[in-house]
Amino acid sequence: MTAKGRDGYGVFSGTEPVGGVAFHDGERSDGGAGGSAPPSGWNLAPVVAALKLSRDVQHNIRHRGLLRPPPSREAIVSALQGLAAALFPAHYGPPGLAAETIDYFVGATLNDALTTLAEQTRRSLPFSTREARSEAVFERDAIDIVRAFAQQLPEIRALLVSDIRAAYENDPAATGFAEILLVYPGLTAVVHHRIAHALYGLGAGFLARLISDIAHSRTGIDIHPGAAIGGSFFIDHGTGVVIGETTIIGERVRLYQAVTLGARNFPTDASGAIIKGAPRHPIIEDDVVIYSGATVLGRITIGRGSTIGGNVWLTHSVPPGSHLTQAQNRSVGGAGDPAPLSPASNGARHTSLSTGNPND
Numbered sequence: 001m002t003a004k005g006r007d008g009y010g011v012f013s014g015t016e017p018v019g020g021v022a023f024h025d026g027e028r029s030d031g032g033a034g035g036s037a038p039p040s041g042w043n044l045a046p047v048v049a050a051l052k053l054s055r056d057v058q059h060n061i062r063h064r065g066l067l068r069p070p071p072s073r074e075a076i077v078s079a080l081q082g083l084a085a086a087l088f089p090a091h092y093g094p095p096g097l098a099a100e101t102i103d104y105f106v107g108a109t110l111n112d113a114l115t116t117l118a119e120q121t122r123r124s125l126p127f128s129t130r131e132a133r134s135e136a137v138f139e140r141d142a143i144d145i146v147r148a149f150a151q152q153l154p155e156i157r158a159l160l161v162s163d164i165r166a167a168y169e170n171d172p173a174a175t176g177f178a179e180i181l182l183v184y185p186g187l188t189a190v191v192h193h194r195i196a197h198a199l200y201g202l203g204a205g206f207l208a209r210l211i212s213d214i215a216h217s218r219t220g221i222d223i224h225p226g227a228a229i230g231g232s233f234f235i236d237h238g239t240g241v242v243i244g245e246t247t248i249i250g251e252r253v254r255l256y257q258a259v260t261l262g263a264r265n266f267p268t269d270a271s272g273a274i275i276k277g278a279p280r281h282p283i284i285e286d287d288v289v290i291y292s293g294a295t296v297l298g299r300i301t302i303g304r305g306s307t308i309g310g311n312v313w314l315t316h317s318v319p320p321g322s323h324l325t326q327a328q329n330r331s332v333g334g335a336g337d338p339a340p341l342s343p344a345s346n347g348a349r350h351t352s353l354s355t356g357n358p359n360d
Helices: 044-058 073-087 102-127 135-151 153-170 177-183 185-201 205-219
Strands: 260-262 295-297 329-331 348-350
Touching: 073 102, 073 153, 073 185, 073 205, 102 135, 102 205, 135 153, 135 185, 153 177, 153 185, 185 205
Parallel strands: 260 295, 329 348
Antiparallel strands: none
16 A cells, blocks of 8 residues: 555655657657658767767766666655655545554555665665675665664654644644645655655765755755754745755754855865865754844854844854844954854844855
8 A cells, every 4th residue: 555645646746757758860759740740851860979979988977987777756756755654644645544544554655665765775876885886785785774764764753743843833824733744845845854864874865865856846945965953943934945964953943935054165175176075064053043035154153042134144153142133234344254242142243255155
């Protein structure tokens, strides 16, 4: 028994790019507009030959030069639908579930979802490592990852329930948990993130990035699966929120639309190459609220209980209990950032810089 939500797709639906359509020289698969013959004589032979040379020799960007099928986005979406239905069967499962059948449904749905996830994990692992491994090793590692992931599902559900409660408690427009689960884009993005973050920590980084991209496509919220986010997390509205890879977010944090938690610069090695994975994103402590359009850049700390107002541009740490608003910001000139604010300061002093880069 599988689940695709009450409408057959639910909030975890997605589409698979259509491929495999052959267009031959001088013809179209649909017969052309109105059935008339399309123009012929495209002279494709040299184009195809040049593309082959680019793929195989001049510009080969395949992983380790090999032709490998990537994970299926459609299959990943199907697995996500099953996981969501197993975590919240009353909301994402089919109608008509009863107390006598719900455990059977959860078990059967999980079995299907995890089997699909294991296959997509196996297909993703070659893209997550530069080491040469056999297909048997990839298959074994995929099964181990998904088995360990399955054991984390109760903890993931507990975190998600805390997120749902936070949304209900902090949004006066929320009418109930069902509404939050079914129509809130922030909660949809967080469900995807909790799943992706667990897989990311188990070594399935490429698959985790695909899951975060599915969430981004559906919600407009871009959360890197490496970001560590505490419980009772609430993104209100959500469109345009960006949370970078090394961001650390504490408990009971609220973000509003168009907030960026990004990097200000990128550490490089002696040769000038960017150092991958270096901490470069903010640390947001417990009970912080960041309002719409705020941009927080670099490895800085926003102290516990602080409030960052809308459209504030922030590149330095602030102590606990700080309150910053755009209207109170003052540009003080110079090349460096001034000293951090004192708690409950009524003004924010920082240098206006044009070099901040919110990329993750």
